[in-house]
Amino acid sequence: MPHHWKELLAVDRYMVQSRTALHDADRKVLTMLYQPLIGHRALALYMTLWGELELLGGREATHHRLMALMQCGLPDIYSERLKLEGIGLLNTYVHAPEAEEPKQFVYELRPPLAPDQFFRDEMLGVFLYRQVGRHMFAQLNDCFACPVVDETKFTLVTRAFSDVFSSVHAEQIVAGFNEEAGRELEPPDGKVHMGRDEASYALDDGVFDFELFFAGLSKQMVPRRAVTAKVKEAIKKLAFLYGIPPLEMQKIFF
Template sequence: MMERELSGTDLCLIMSNGVVDREAYQSLYYLYQPIIGVKALGLYQTFWSEMIPGKTKSQYISHAELGTLLGFSVDEFKEELFKLEGIGLIRTFEAKQAAYRYVYQIRVPLAPNTFLNDGVLSSLLFYRVGEIRFRALQNRFRTDPLPKNVVDRTVRFDQVFDVKAGLASAHQPKSYAKQERAAYEFDYSFDLEEMKRQTDRFLPRSFYTKSIDHLLLKLAYVTQSNEALMAELLNARFRHEAYLPMTDSEKQERCKQMMLSAKQKLSREKKAKVAVLEEVEVGELSETETMEGTHPKHYVAKLRKVKALSERDEELIQQLIIDYEMSSGIVNAAYYYALVIKKDNRFSKNFLLSIVDDWKQKGYVTAAEALAKTKEQDELISKKQDQKQERSRQTVGGRRGRSNATGPNPKWLQEEKEKQQQYEATKKADFEAEVPDDEEMERILRELKGK
């Protein structure tokens, strides 16, 4: 048994990564319990009972309180906890510089089919319950196969839906959906069916929905991934979660994160693509035709004069195409406007997003339209600023040299001015009267010399 320091006074926080449904309870009682025992199962259920209603976490609770609920000592608590960790029902994290010491993440049990298809878990269950009980459990959770001598008549996705037009409208708002732009916005050579066949071993077909298909096509276009690589990433990310209850929005978010965090798996692809980036012919970067007809990864790489895009640029391009639903031409034009026209050397992400958001609200369709309208707007703003500065200069200059430009002074002001002038004249006369003249000055000097 691995050593870990546990104290009854340690505070812990309990969190969950999902919701236990009826199928998960079936797995717990029939498949997990024979392996971990009733004590460990009781600890697992106690963890769940501590969750705040409507939340995915608990209040702070100590090991001593949990042990009291179950009648466990600290050693018994540790032993049963390790069983839950070992089988994958609990993940334990040690917190640093926090009010609590441990975080226990409750994991949703594997679906029965996934559990029984796992070589290690199914072998351990077979050893614990014996062959007869194991076969009975297999029969209990076995799905009936299709009858023999049947032919699959299901039509393919592209036979029912207009892939180019349909996906283009899903990729963009209606104002952006133009048929002539669809040729380069997506890589329509990406074969969804081929990718799905490569994931059949791990993922059920029910995992895929229309929205997931659309998203995977977009991600394949943005990252320039082929069917084999996309299938490898999906298998690695969802093989243990495909049977868990997940909404489409949760699947979509995890697919996006999967592509952003797949640096190691994409590295060997990138090494081959760095050379390809150098070979891709990119026209004059200032031409709107180049912006419209070039993939953002190639265009931005040439614009930045680099061989491979940074992780920040890759994430930004994915966000603009997937979340903002912008076309390649608009994305390239936004980069050109920020880096060349505005010369944003530090390249603020918020500045770029504000540009795209403004263009989207104004309904700009092409790169040429967006840049032309924005140029007109910038010129108008610059003209207004110049006029404002000119008015400010005229106002300040006028105040300096202004005399009676506004008309004659009021009567009371003139009277006050005359009184002030008379007072100054009187003071001057008195002062001059007190100053001795030349004769008086000579007399004074003679008296001083005589002394």
């Protein structure tokens, strides 16, 4: 890990943005599912940046402000930022002027995974189990679950959109919705509409030696094209999570 002072100074400026809408339900997921993995300081940084997103409204501030808000030093902010980046909760962008001027950072908050995605994830669910133990994991699992309704005992009566809303005649559309009005549906210049794109993380290819792995596989039994990008990602997760070397992974793969 590089020294923080090579990457970040207190006078460097930052702004916070999010291309997705963050909800109150996300706070529960962050606190109960992510906090055991990233620790309370990384969670505090995320929540502080969330507050800055609402308070600053896209304006810039220096990292002195962040240090004062969190009552901690720049090394802590930098190291906790890396945790948020690694687990997919934060994208960081930097603009470094050529002259000796302060850098400009953009911290883009990413929403957490939905509970069902979190528990299905090959790595996050196992990491959480390791961190909190069997008993608490069972409690968390139950906390984020909801009862299943036997739909076979009921009749679906939900109305379709066309059953509730009347259609508009073509001439009314032409008269009331011209090209200029259509442009008003687009976001203002320099802005984009918020969406909902859950957090994602990726493992570096360096965590697993695929050349050594493929060298010991029979091309007739396992052609390389069968190892798709999705399969490779699953292999990397297994290797990282359980410390499985390439030669041992060959035996598992067969």
